[in-house]
Amino acid sequence: MKVRDRWHRWEAIGAAAVFVVFDDPDLIRRTMLADLDVEALPFDVLVDRSRETYARWGLTRARWSTIWLDPNVYRTYARLLRSGVPLRSGGTDVLQLGGDFVLGPDGRVVCSRPQRRDDRPPVGELLRAARGSVEGSG
Amino acid sequence: MPEAPRVGELAPELRLPDLQGRASSIRDLRGRPVLVTFLRHAG
Numbered sequence: 152m153k154v155r156d157r158w159h160r161w162e163a164i165g166a167a168a169v170f171v172v173f174d175d176p177d178l179i180r181r182t183m184l185a186d187l188d189v190e191a192l193p194f195d196v197l198v199d200r201s202r203e204t205y206a207r208w209g210l211t212r213a214r215w216s217t218i219w220l221d222p223n224v225y226r227t228y229a230r231l232l233r234s235g236v237p238l239r240s241g242g243t244d245v246l247q248l249g250g251d252f253v254l255g256p257d258g259r260v261v262c263s264r265p266q267r268r269d270d271r272p273p274v275g276e277l278l279r280a281a282r283g284s285v286e287g288s289g
Numbered sequence: 290m291p292e293a294p295r296v297g298e299l300a301p302e303l304r305l306p307d308l309q310g311r312a313s314s315i316r317d318l319r320g321r322p323v324l325v326t327f328l329r330h331a332g
Contacts, residue, residue: 161324168324169303169315176308183328184308195313197305207301209293210327249327250293254300256320265293266329281322 157274158193166281168194173202174243202247209265212246217268224269253277255284300325 161168172179176198180189184196199205218224250265251272262280264272294300303325304314315323 164322166322166324167318168326169313169318171303171305171325171327173328174330179308189308196308197303197313198308199305204303204305205327207291208303208327209291211290243330245330247329249329251327252294252300252325254315254323254325256322258299258316258319260294260296260298260300261322263293263296269329277324281324284322 157278160278161281162193164278164282164285170194170196171199171204171249172196173199173205173247175200178243205247205249208250208252210248210250212244213248213266213268215246218246221268227269251277253280253284255287 158168172183179196179198184192189196248266248268251262252260252264253262255261261284262272262277264276291301300315302314302316304312304316307313315325
């Protein structure tokens with residue numbers, strides 16, 4: 152999680168973060184959060200096993216070809232391998248797409264980036280949106 | 290299938306259990322900017 156690595160920048164603007172996952176909580180603890188104290192995380196990790204909330208936020212499953220014929224997927228794997236990060240199981244459904252949204256203090260969306268393939272916006276773009284929502288509400 | 294929320298719209302409700310099973314809602318975070326990230330998978 153790049154956001155985790157830059158958490159101090161989110162804290163500096165008073166932002167909160169919520170990560171939503173759909174895999175089994177035990178799998179999440181063993182993989183994504185393996186090196187962390189779950190009780191001391193500075194952000195929430197919420198579980199949507201039915202994926203009803205994913206659907207309500209417009210997040211669909213990709214086609215097989217959208218994921219596995221995307222060269223970005225293989226570039227990501229190569230980068231992880233070069234950096235010594237062990238590849239892990241892809242969880243229960245590698246075709247489910249995610250998304251990043253930034254909400255302003257009033258609960259309105261100030262940045263909406265649902266995934267259409269294995270793409271994620273740069274963390275800096277999300278931070279700028281969050282910072283702008285604070286400056287705009289002052 | 291609903292569309293993803295657009296810029297300027299109120300975010301849909303998001304109320305789910307956390308890893309310990311405690312219910313949590315983004316409404317409780319009003320008053321501050323919130324990053325909501327839906328992850329693709331646990332890998």
